[in-house]
Amino acid sequence: MGSFGDFLLWVFWVFVFVAYLMVLFSIIGDLFRDHTLSGWWKAVWIIFLVFLPFLTALIYLIARGGSMQKRAMAQAQEMQTAQAEYIRQTAGTSSAADDIAKAKSLLDSGAITQAEFDSLKAKALAS
Numbered sequence: 001m002g003s004f005g006d007f008l009l010w011v012f013w014v015f016v017f018v019a020y021l022m023v024l025f026s027i028i029g030d031l032f033r034d035h036t037l038s039g040w041w042k043a044v045w046i047i048f049l050v051f052l053p054f055l056t057a058l059i060y061l062i063a064r065g066g067s068m069q070k071r072a073m074a075q076a077q078e079m080q081t082a083q084a085e086y087i088r089q090t091a092g093t094s095s096a097a098d099d100i101a102k103a104k105s106l107l108d109s110g111a112i113t114q115a116e117f118d119s120l121k122a123k124a125l126a127s
Contacts, residue, residue, distance in 0.1 A: 020057070024049065027060050030068045033075055099124035 103120040
């Protein structure tokens with residue numbers, strides 16, 4: 001049976017390995033997120049990450065670490081903007097002019113009264 005110290009040492013090395021994997025995947029994600037870096041340079045970084053993983057990760061974080069967050073924030077902003085646009089399109093939100101035009105067509109067809117049209121128009125202009 002192993003001692004408690006052996007168990008703590010094992011837990012430490014598992015932690016170090018998981019932390020290294022997180023750094024590695026962050027670097028790979030950043031490489032493919034960066035559109036200014038050519039495909040050849042991406043391939044060179046990946047090759048070095050395979051053959052000299054710890055040294056390459058350290059050099060990458062020193063050389064390009066400052067801009068990693070900027071690229072991640074830009075991608076998150078693009079995704080948020082795209083999601084908001086999709087929600088707007090799907091929800092079918094319209095402008096006040098569109099709402100008034102729809103209400104006017106309902107009034108012209110006789111589906112609503114003048115009082116209802118005035119109420120819908122006031123509501124559209126208020127929002």
